[in-house]
Amino acid sequence: MAQENTNATEGYQMKTGWGTIAMLISATGMGLVPLFSRWATRTDMFDGTMGLNAGDSIGALMACGRMGMGVLFFVILMVATHKVKTFKELKLTPAIALGGLMIGMSLACYVTSTLLTTVANAVLFIYTGPVICVLAARIFRKEPMSGLQWICLLVVFIGMLFGEGLLGFGVGGQFFGLDFSLETSTPEFPQKDVGDAFGLLSGLFYGLSMFFNGYRKDADTTARGVWNFIFAVLGAGLITIILNSLGSQPGMENWALSVHFTTFNWIGAVLLWIICGPIALGFLLVAGRNLPAADYGTIAYWEVPVALFCGLVVFGEPFTINTALGAILIIGGGAIPSIKGMVAGRKQKQRDEISENLTARLDQEPQQTGVSAELAAAPAPSVALTDAEPLKITESLTHIATKMEFEPAKSEDELQAVFVEQGLQGFPAKLDIVERTEDHVQMMSLQELLRFAKASNVGAVTYDVTYFPHADNAEVEYQLHQLARDLGISAEVIRDLCANEIREYLELDAKRDASAPVHSIVEAYIGGTAFAWYGMNDYPRLKRVILRKLAEGGQQAKSNFIMRASKAQVDLLEDY
Numbered sequence: 114m115a116q117e118n119t120n121a122t123e124g125y126q127m128k129t130g131w132g133t134i135a136m137l138i139s140a141t142g143m144g145l146v147p148l149f150s151r152w153a154t155r156t157d158m159f160d161g162t163m164g165l166n167a168g169d170s171i172g173a174l175m176a177c178g179r180m181g182m183g184v185l186f187f188v189i190l191m192v193a194t195h196k197v198k199t200f201k202e203l204k205l206t207p208a209i210a211l212g213g214l215m216i217g218m219s220l221a222c223y224v225t226s227t228l229l230t231t232v233a234n235a236v237l238f239i240y241t242g243p244v245i246c247v248l249a250a251r252i253f254r255k256e257p258m259s260g261l262q263w264i265c266l267l268v269v270f271i272g273m274l275f276g277e278g279l280l281g282f283g284v285g286g287q288f289f290g291l292d293f294s295l296e297t298s299t300p301e302f303p304q305k306d307v308g309d310a311f312g313l314l315s316g317l318f319y320g321l322s323m324f325f326n327g328y329r330k331d332a333d334t335t336a337r338g339v340w341n342f343i344f345a346v347l348g349a350g351l352i353t354i355i356l357n358s359l360g361s362q363p364g365m366e367n368w369a370l371s372v373h374f375t376t377f378n379w380i381g382a383v384l385l386w387i388i389c390g391p392i393a394l395g396f397l398l399v400a401g402r403n404l405p406a407a408d409y410g411t412i413a414y415w416e417v418p419v420a421l422f423c424g425l426v427v428f429g430e431p432f433t434i435n436t437a438l439g440a441i442l443i444i445g446g447g448a449i450p451s452i453k454g455m456v457a458g459r460k461q462k463q464r465d466e467i468s469e470n471l472t473a474r475l476d477q478e479p480q481q482t483g484v485s486a487e488l489a490a491a492p493a494p495s496v497a498l499t500d501a502e503p504l505k506i507t508e509s510l511t512h513i514a515t516k517m518e519f520e521p522a523k524s525e526d527e528l529q530a531v532f533v534e535q536g537l538q539g540f541p542a543k544l545d546i547v548e549r550t551e552d553h554v555q556m557m558s559l560q561e562l563l564r565f566a567k568a569s570n571v572g573a574v575t576y577d578v579t580y581f582p583h584a585d586n587a588e589v590e591y592q593l594h595q596l597a598r599d600l601g602i603s604a605e606v607i608r609d610l611c612a613n614e615i616r617e618y619l620e621l622d623a624k625r626d627a628s629a630p631v632h633s634i635v636e637a638y639i640g641g642t643a644f645a646w647y648g649m650n651d652y653p654r655l656k657r658v659i660l661r662k663l664a665e666g667g668q669q670a671k672s673n674f675i676m677r678a679s680k681a682q683v684d685l686l687e688d689y
Contacts, residue, residue: 128403129403129404131399131403132399132403132404133404135396135400135403136396136400136404136412136413136415138393139393139394139395139396139397140412140413140414140416141415141416141419142388142389142392142393142396143389143393143413143416143419144415144416144418144419144420145388145389145419145420145423146223146227146385146389147232147236147420147423148427149382149384149385149389150175150224150227150228150385151227151228151381152377152381152384152385153175153379153381153382153384153385154166154167154172154175154378155228155378158377158381159427159428159429160301161302161428162300162301165228166373166374167370167371167372167373167374168360168367168368168370168371168372169225169228169229169304169356169367170353170360170368170369170370171370171372172224172225172226172227172228172229173222173224173349173352173356174349175385176221176223176224176349176352177217177346177349177350177353178382178385178386179220179349179385179386179389179390180217180345180346180348180349181346181386182386182387182390182391183338183341183342183391183394184342184343184345184346185391186390186391186394186395187335187338187339187341187342190338191335191336191339196333196336199333199335199336200335200336200339200340203333203336203337203340206328208325208326208328209325209332209340209341209344210340211322211325212322212325212326213322213340213341213342213343213347213348214344214345214348215318215319215322216318216319216322216341216345216348217345217347217348217350217351217352218314218318218348218349218351218352219239219242219314219315219316219317219318219319219322220345221348221349221352221353222311222314222315222318222352223235223239223311223312223319225308225311225352225356226238226239226308226309226315227308228308229302229304229305229307229308229311230305230307230309230312231302231305231424231430232420232421232424233420233432233436233439233440234309235308235311235312235315235420236417236421237272237273237276237312237417238273238309238313238315238316239315239316240443240444241269241313241317241320241443241447242315242318242319242322242323242447243323243447243450244265244266244269244447245317245319245320245321245324246324246327247262247265247450248320250324250327254327261450262450265445265447265450266446268442268443268445269442269443269447271442272438272439272440272441272442272444272446273443274291274439275435275438275439275442276435276436276439276440277309277439278435279291281434281435281438281439282434282435283435284435318348334398353370356368357369400412414447414448417444468675468676468678468679472675519647519648519649520559520646520647520649522629522630522631522632522648522649522650523559523578523630523633524578524629524630524633525541525576525578528576528578528633528635531560531563532563532574535563535564536567537563537572537573537574538573538574539573539574539575539576540573540575540576541575541577542577553642553644553645554643554644554645555645555647556645557646558646559635559648561646562574562637562644562646563635565637565644566639569637569639571638574635574636574637575635575636575637576633576634576636577633577634578630578633579630579631579632579633580627580629580631581627581652582627583623583625584619589615589619589655592655592656593607593608596655596656596659602678602682603682606682607659610674610678611659613662614655614658614659614662615655618653618654618655618658621653621658622653625651629650630648631649631650631652632647632648632652633647634646634647
């Protein structure tokens with residue numbers, strides 16, 4: 114089971130792929146505890162009927178060895194990372210001590226359980242721990258429990274009934290029944306009821322360890338790890354002493370340690386201490402640094418199928434439909450809150466990314482459109498610039514056009530009258546005049562452009578005048594998609610969030626004289642350079658209406674829009 118999530122250092126970029134692999138390796142190491150514990154203690158690894166090469170308290174002693182290796186690992190890590198001073202300065206609190214003590218007692222009970230009952234029962238019972246943690250938080254920290262958490266608690270309880278064979282198919286001689294007449298022994302597990310009890314105790318202590326580890330999140334992981342495992346050794350040692358002392362009681366001699374290991378047993382013990390110790394713990398730290406807490410907790414459940422596989426394949430333990438249902442219910446009831454947290458975390462990450470992107474784009478809009486927060490409500494300017502800046506050279510007419518002030522747009526007849534006045538011919542463009550690859554020069558006055566053209570011996574110019582009919586649904590859709598492209602969010606989201614602004618835009622458009630040109634352009638081509646004049650009349654644009662509303666509402670309106678848009682965008686993505 115996982116010990117504690119390691120918070121990534123601020124500013125550190127988590128490598129979730131590597132974190133996932135590390136967590137799977139760590140959980141696999143944890144899941145191999147039943148395999149190595151039986152390897153280390155049984156007379157015949159594959160035949161439980163032949164008993165143990167030690168007393169029944171040997172499981173707790175094996176846990177002491179594993180936790181001792183944990184101390185060694187964290188001390189080496191502490192020295193290697195130059196955190197000895199941090200360890201000395203860390204204030205030892207009851208929460209840190211109790212967190213370590215509980216995890217040591219949990220593992221001692223768990224290893225004992227793997228020797229006295231089936232692997233399925235042992236591992237399923239210990240994973241009642243997350244539910245115990247939730248209950249402890251509810252009782253002692255008065256943390257509220259959601260409806261989902263209560264349901265998960267009930268699901269785990271029902272799963273325990275299935276896993277123990279008290280409820281399910283064929284129970285009590287019925288097709289589906291309930292029977293509290295526990296099977297207290299089998300040839301392989303003569304103390305099965307005791308093993309099941311230790312499994313439940315391991316879950317209780319595991320849950321309490323997570324509860325206590327919920328305190329002092331400010332503590333450095335390595336420094337805290339040293340203290341956690343020191344107290345874990347004490348916790349496992351306490352269970353060992355208690356169980357061994359039972360061996361002095363009449364009729365309970367089987368609990369005395371009486372170790373007489375073979376070489377084969379010692380190999381299993383070393384593998385238990387190393388693979389389930391430093392290796393699993395090392396990868397656990399890597400996973401904690403590179404995975405969000407919810408992902409970390411969810412993947413940790415990989416330990417369960419690994420352990421169940423050992424019981425089924427290695428030891429040939431029966432895996433009934435009731436056991437399977439119990440496993441599904443216990444794992445599901447424990448993992449669903451973590452999965453929910455993982456999904457919520459990913460949603461929040463998506464929302465944050467969209468929010469950051471949208472904030473940046475909205476911040477850029479005043480520069481890109483020439484509409485500041487204070488001037489967003491103003492109509493499109495129609496006054497020509499002074500002669501202080503008579504022309505502007507740029508690579509993009511569109512870009513400069515959004516930053517410049519323009520003369521009012523002129524109709525075809527009005528343009529022809531000016532052409533005649535200047536002694537030039539004007540030819541209408543057959544297609545809309547578009548941005549060209551040559552250098553572009555924007556003239557600020559039509560009269561200036563025509564005088565310049567005439568002085569350059571140009572006899573004719575081209576022009577184009579654009580009229581827009583009153584907006585309909587197609588025009589709204591077109592502008593929505595333009596705005597969606599500019600802001601980087603879906604048009605459907607904008608339509609939903611800006612229904613009032615769309616309605617206002619349509620009302621403004623209805624008041625416009627559709628017979629007046631919206632914009633007009635005149636171009637002359639001199640030496641490969643396009644010289645252009647633009648005229649523009651006020652025209653309601655959906656973007657301008659939305660930006661104006663955001664400007665009027667201030668920073669709060671902008672923030673609300675960003676948050677709502679981000680959430681709506683994530684919800685929309687989930688539909689695909």
